[in-house]
Amino acid sequence: MTEEKEGLKKKELALKLIERLKTAYPDAGCTLDYDDAWKLLVSVRLAAQCTDARVNVVVEKLYEQFPDVAALAAAEPEEIEAIVRPCGLGRSKARDISACMKILNDQYQGKVPGDFDALLKLPGVGRKSANLIMGDVFQKPAIVTDTHCIRLVNRMGLVDGIRDPKKVEMALWKLIPPKEGSDFCHRLVCHGRDICTARTKPHCDRCCVSDLCARAGV
Ligand code: SF4
Secondary structure, eight states, X not given: OOHHHHHHHHHHHHHHHHHHHHHHOTTOOOOSXXXXXXXXXXXXXXXXXXXXXXXXXXXXXHHHHOOSHHHHHHSOHHHHHHHHGGGSOHHHHHHHHHHHHHHHHXXXXXXXXXXXXXXXXXXXXXXXXXXXXXXXXXXXOOOOOOHHHHHHHHHHTSSSSOOXXXXXXXXXHTTSOGGGHHHHHHHHHHHHHHTSOSSSOOOXXXXXXXXXXXXXXX
């Protein structure tokens, strides 16, 4: 098959997968709790190698003590570390959160910038986090290539043997209509947690895309 035909086939597959997952997970969204953009920025940093559920508990305590950007910016990294330690990697996460909040406070009037490149320059913010913020906070096109996304799009056949997050993101930009990207990635997380699991054999027998998936039953 030519590269062009292969691309078209993958685009068609993407559209079908998007619709199926929409039906299966109509309300899928971010599972990190936040009521302000800066809090999502804090939570995504804490969520590295930690569950969203644990982050949601830990941040409650953090915000009791430091209720806004200015308070966190003024906090010593050690004070932040003492609270966020249960999320793991406490020292580096606290250092990044402290530096990030200082920048928001000093350069952005305490607000989160709605520009992808500006987000990427913030300490501890990589492409995955910047995309999440762009999609969830600013309702802009976003492709969030977390571990579930990477595993599932490989299994489903949207990409072939690509594991590098940025390469997967770039491949998906060519296949997923921009306005669908953010929700599609949230739905992949739900599907990856419930059905197309990482640590057990995927539950292809109760999967809503088994007739479309390249790896069904393998
Ligand atoms: S058919 Fe199986 S491998 Fe494919 S997405 Fe569903 S659970 Fe995952």
